Amino acid sequence: MRHYLILMRPLWQEMIAGFGQGFAKISHKKKKKTRSKGASIALYTFTLGILTVYSVLYGVGTTEMLVQMGNVDSFLHLVAVGAPGMTLLFGVMQAIPILYHESSIESLLVLPVKPSVIIAGKVTQAFIPMLLLPMLLFFPALIAHGVITGRPWAFFIQTIPFMIFVTFAPFALITIFVMILMRYTKFARDKDRFQMVTSIIAIVLVLGFVFYSSTQGSDNGIPGSSMFLPDGSAPALQGALRFMPASALGTLMLARADSWHTLLYGLGAFAINAAIFGVLLLLSSRLYIPGVLGMKAAGKQAKSLTLKQQTRALAPQSAYRSIVSKEWKLLLRTPAFFTQTVLSATLLPVMMIGIIIFTLIRMEKTGGFDFSLIALIRLWAGTDLWKESLWIIVMVASGAAALFSGTNMMSSTAISRQGELFSYSKLMPVPIHIQVFAWLTPGLTTMTVIWLILSVSSTLFLHASWMFGLLIFVTAWVNAFVIQIVSFYADMVFPVLDWTNEIQAVKNTRGAMVSSLGMFVYIGFVIGVGFLAHALAGGHSLVTAASMFLFALTIAIIATFLVTQRARKMFNVIDI
Amino acid sequence: MIEIKNVSKSYDGVRNAVDDLTLDIKDGEIFGFLGPNGAGKTTTLKMITGLLSLDSGSINVNGYDIEQSPLEAKRRFAFVPDNPEVFLRLKGIEYLRFIGDIYGIDGPTRESRVEHLTHRFGIHDVLNQMTKTYSHGMRQKLILVGALLHDPETWILDEPMTGLDPSSSFQLKQMMREHADAGKTVLFSTHVLEVAEKVCDRLSVIDDGKLLFVGTMDQLKSRYTANSSLESLFLELVGQSERTATSGNGTW
Known part of the structure; x- marks a missing residue:
């Protein structure tokens, strides 16, 4: 235990640094550092506040629905399955880099401490940041649920161990799984390929689950609500809990918080977690260190280049194209970058569109309408009727664009991804505006292509006029641009360049936070502006739509101006 | 100067x-x-x-x-840092192309200089490999080649010299003298x-x-x-x- 606590000192520092490390590198002058820390705290407080509000709204909405259905405990089932699901997804992505890819691992391995101490330290280091997301998403919702349903005081106290119980056990299991693969398979030791493939599988599985759940039962717009039957029960969730004993016991612990049985269930959940942790430690001494030592860098011996190949490979191109090409190569070849940017940017729109199409087809078949829903929508889009709902179209396109753009973190992490190699950017005799444009290109290109495809395909599918498609494209592009440019600006101001594993560059930066959480704030503002303008303009559709569009355009112009201003002095304020 | x-x-x-x-x-x-x-x-x-x-x-x-x-x-000028950090997921040849593009070196010049410098430092045969497979010394040599590619004043x-083998160290010293x-x-x-x-x-x-x-x-x-x-x-x-x-x- 003493060794563990000693080991945790630097690891804890690394964890904290993962959230706040960008500032020290921005300037070494004390005054500037203090200002940056203040800005950081304000940014964190703001985004955490927004996330809490969303979580509370989710908790209130779902609980009220379940109260009407008469089965309030189903909410606990939802959290008890949702949080471990999130843990499995992020656990894989968190455990692999922290356990195997950290540059500081070798310095730990030479220390005269038991392997179990190192693994306990590294597991803690991986688990705590991973716990934050399910905690942020579900904890406020649980409290809100408790207040609405009038749960006893013990419920509120037990929500904290509940969140740990339902997340730690799956995390430990996934860690054991990763260690076995790392130890015994050659495939896993090609670390890039392993991380890439496991991340893709995990994301696809979770998205598949989301897709499945969204196509079950009726959906009132609340995520997960379609899993509940009219009586409020959720057979799929209850079925899943059979395979998740810690979650099942944790759920009972909260559900029976008004009786002494809660202690028994709590102890049971604790015992399961402790047992899994014990197994993890026991196996770690056999699996972890040999796994780390057996790792090798990816890449096979490549054939030497012929003169012709070499000439082709060295063909000149402009500095801009060269930087863009380098960015794309690094995005596609670096697992952490790929999964957080390219994969999420392309999968989310595909999944959302898939859900909409599937729902439409299902409603067409089983909705009990005596007319074709798709034909009705086509009639609306194919004639001038859509112009009467112009503001709704602009609002939906704005929201969807912000959502898709927020998950596309190519621009929001463009500078942080450079890491220590940002020195190349400073050394290059290439004007900063060209470099900035090159950094923004992958994100903007992706968003442009996505919305081009979506606009054209929706226009064709709905037999709508090209004006309809153009409206969607322009509205979406401007709103997508807002998120890209604002989050890029955040990364310009608070870059994290001293990361030790690549996942830090795309997860723990201010730019990533602004992108993934700030989009919800932005969507809220767009909707707010929409309804305000609608009220003030007496329901005039064109005026309302124009107000929302101008709002987005104004932010885009201001953010672009700020980026150009910042770019001028960026190389002077970022010392590396 | x-x-x-x-x-x-x-x-x-x-x-x-x-x-x-x-x-x-x-x-x-x-x-x-x-x-x-x-x-x-x-x-x-x-x-x-x-x-x-x-x-x-x-x-x-x-x-x-x-x-x-x-x-x-x-x-x-050309700068070679003390720590040979390169873009690990670029191949050696891709890195040199990148440097060539950044400094605007024309095709024939970059080809001949890549050929000359990579042979001189003994890394020509690994140019088609990703730099993450390179040893410390090989990365140092690649950065040196990249730095000297545009023939800076x-x-x-x-x-x-850190990480260079005796032969490459000798080559570098000789090149410094020639320069x-x-x-x-x-x-x-x-x-x-x-x-x-x-x-x-x-x-x-x-x-x-x-x-x-x-x-x-x-x-x-x-x-x-x-x-x-x-x-x-x-x-x-x-x-x-x-x-x-x-x-x-x-x-x-």
């Missing part, structure tokens, strides 16, 4: 990592930059190359102020005193951010005991600096 005038730099706002440094490095010479760990060598080199901002003073590289005309200055090298003999400038920092002694036309010793000595090897020896090795001179110089700092008075 590099002109450093009254340059100071502080990381914490309290202690100067480089303190009022003034130095002229002329064309046609190999200039060695010596000092113990934490003396301010890398900080100085990073300021010369524009990686770090200056708190005060000015630096001109080949007639261009690094803060006023950074692009012009950067086109005319001034070479600025931070501990360039200086062609009337161009080489500035390099090193801990290997024998290298400095054999290669440098002039050298400087820096400690605690302050310049302790600038001149030729002969001038250094004449100040101290004749026929001393550079190592003993260096230790004597740095030791004196420490004593001065401790007593709090007296300067060089």
